[in-house]
Amino acid sequence: MSKDNDPPNPLEDLQKQIQEMLRRGQIPNPFGPQAGGPGVSASGAPPAQNETADDEESERDAVLRRIRDFSLRPREIRDYLDRFVIRQDEAKKVISVAICDHYNHVRRCLEDARLREKEYAKQNIILLGPTGVGKTYLMRCVAKLVGVPFVKADATKFSETGYVGGDVEDLVRELVRLADNDVELAQYGIIYIDEIDKIAAAGSAGTGGRDVSGRGVQINLLKLMEETEVSLHSQTDLLGQMQAMMEMQRSGKARRRTINTRHILFIVSGAFDKLPEQVRRRLMSSRLGFGATGGGSEVEDAELLTRVQSSDFIDYGFEPEFIGRLPVRVACRPLDADDLESILLQAEGSILNQYRADFTGYGIDFSIDRAAISEVARRAYEEKTGARGLMTVLERLLRDFKFELPSTSIKSFSLDARIMEDPRGAVRELLKANASSQREVLRKEVESFAERFHSQHNFRLDFDEAAVEALIEESLRRDKTIRGLCEEKFHDFHHGLTLIHRQRQQDRFAISAAVIANPDQELSKWVMESFKDLREGGAD
Structure with a gap:
């Protein structure tokens, strides 16, 4: 059979189509331009990219x-x-x-x-x-x-x-x-x-x-x-094959x-x-x-x-x-309880270091005494999963501490053998002892929400003392964070405030206990009053 009668090669056809699309600019060339331009080096990359490439090299x-x-x-x-x-x-x-x-x-x-x-x-x-x-x-x-x-x-x-x-x-x-x-x-x-x-x-x-x-x-x-x-x-890596063809089109030679x-x-x-x-x-x-x-x-x-x-x-x-x-x-030999205890105490990659780092991220110092370490190792050994059992045991012991403490003013706690017997009860005791200072933490969270709201929508929410107290009481009663509570109450608030701003050019709003109790109703009143003021102003 002559060459002219050979069936077309689909890969060659695909390469021609890609080259034509590149020439017309219909698809971006992932390997960069052919020549330098303004702000582009001779290699076709911006200076910052060249610095990164130099570091990698x-x-x-x-x-x-x-x-x-x-x-x-x-x-x-x-x-x-x-x-x-x-x-x-x-x-x-x-x-x-x-x-x-x-x-x-x-x-x-x-x-x-x-x-x-x-x-x-x-x-x-x-x-x-x-x-x-x-x-x-x-x-x-x-x-x-x-x-x-x-x-x-x-x-x-x-x-x-x-x-x-x-x-x-x-x-x-x-x-x-x-x-x-x-x-x-x-x-x-x-x-x-x-x-x-x-x-x-x-x-x-x-x-x-x-x-x-x-x-x-x-x-x-x-x-x-x-x-x-x-x-x-691989034979199924179409993208990789396309990139290789585009590289050949750019440089005129195939990469290894x-x-x-x-x-x-x-x-x-x-x-x-x-x-x-x-x-x-x-x-x-x-x-x-x-x-x-x-x-x-x-x-x-x-x-x-x-x-x-x-x-x-x-x-x-x-x-x-x-x-x-x-x-x-x-x-490799199986690990016994003493080995697991040594991992906690001696290994540079000890899982305890990870947990300490986790709590440090919330500004909390976590410590554990020697008796508790021995007990963790003993329980981990009973899991029959080697060193992986250490994380299983520690996660079970510390999950309530990790969930509750980051939202409190508590800045340190220690795990001992007594706490290990009832970790959930120990958390409740900590929260109870911290109840008086917790109100101040929640008060600061109200301030943080107001700052985030202003940053996102350019409206100032001024919570009066009664509003703050109402939020704190509801937060404690419903076991809900101030952030979650405020986002629930004010998630669409900015739409109504935008309407008011168009009428009055107002960007600061006082938040009272009545607003906390029924935010949608109070916002509707504000909007209606702004339109009423507009009509009265037009009549004058």
């Missing part, structure tokens, strides 16, 4: 320089992680070594391009352990220390091509996006995939799989973990459209709740295993996970090639 160079000059030692990484994550000593050791091995190799490849062509087995990691023990937090801290982009996703959100769900290559594209579309920086990032045990093949011995597409996801992830080129635009995964570090994790029993059966069937001592049934799950082998993962439902690309394996 400087930050990018600093990150790449840290990667090229990587010199951290495993113990230094471990010490850094100790500041944020309690226990998990073995996991910290393994992760620290793997990170150093990986980025030292990256540094050597950047120094000597010949090393890039040599075979190298990446230190991809698989973390095992229950929820809330710090698996994700460990990796976030590592990525922050090294300074590389970090992407976290759940394996359950992805599917084999052809099934409903996300494409695993989107993880790499997200890495590029987080690196501000800097492909060079993104290719040294970290991808962390949680709940990896949920994509074990269905019908396996571990019965951990979800459906047949789980195997397909493993195969697709395997390609990424080895080394492959990933397109920066793929990213290599050779230096991207992959970490996967999962609870693997059925794996310990599988390992126990294997050990008990071995002459040299636990069965020989008769103690297999008493071994904790955490200890069993430290003895997991590749065959256990394969029996669980993972492809041998997939699990083989995750050579670094470590089990």
Whole structure:
């Protein structure tokens, strides 16, 4: 068939249409003008944008320089992680070594391009352990220390091509996006995939799989973990393809459209709740295993996970090639009540610091004594969700304090073991003790509403003493804030005041107790009086 008879290429047609629309100015060019104009630099961006771009370029160079000059030692990484994550000593050791091995190799490849062509087995990691023990937090801290982009996703959100769900290559594209579309920086990032045990093949011995597409996801992830080129635009990303065509139209050359995964570090994790029993059966069937001592049934799950082998993962439902690309394996141990107490007292990222900051935002000092901390840890341990249980317990204890105290004059409170037994009753006691000063707080809120009303509508509302007292009494009786009460009563008030202003040029209005009792009725009287004055003035 001759070229003239070839069917038209729809992408070429689309590109021609976009170029024509750009030429006519029918759609904006997101890449800026072709040449500079008034107030525009030669790059086509305003000076302020150029300054921002310079700052971003400087930050990018600093990150790449840290990667090229990587010199951290495993113990230094471990010490850094100790500041944020309690226990998990073995996991910290393994992760620290793997990170150093990986980025030292990256540094050597950047120094000597010949090393890039040599075979190298990446230190991809698989973390095992229950929820809330710090698996994700460990990796976030590592990525922050090294300074590389970090992407976290759940394996359950992805599917084999052809099934409903996300494409695993989107993880790499997200890495590029987080690196501000800097492909060079993104290719040294970290991808962390949680709940990896949920994509074990269905019908396996571990019965951990979800459906047949789980195997397909493993195969697709395997390609990424080895080394492959990933397109920066997915087949369904029409906008990205349009932008690429417009970039070619602007500059005359195409931007880099793929990213290599050779230096991207992959970490996967999962609870693997059925794996310990599988390992126990294997050990008990071995002459040299636990069965020989008769103690297999008493071994904790955490200890069993430290003895997991590749065959256990394969029996669980993972492809041998997939699990083989995750050579670094470590089990995170569950946290007990003492560990949770240490998190509250020692970790730099303690949830207590977050709650203190929350109350500080309202001008309230929050403290908690040691006995109460121990009790919070004990209750959190009973939740069986690891460190996440700390927030569950604290939210339950402090929700009434957070709801009530910001609207009062109370500026400090302390949580102790007695209050923990009845936090709602403790709040009621605080409010009762604060009742006398609360009226002054409400009085100031009336003044604040008047200022906001003037700022929004240019009308002054002068509340007399009787009006203020009426608002305070209604606020206390209805358990409603002054702001909510005033917005309820005066939400359409400015419309009537605008009519009065047109007739009288009046912009200041006295608010009495009668207005508080029936604002619409009083406003109607004012409007009628203004029109009456207008008619009488016209008669004169």
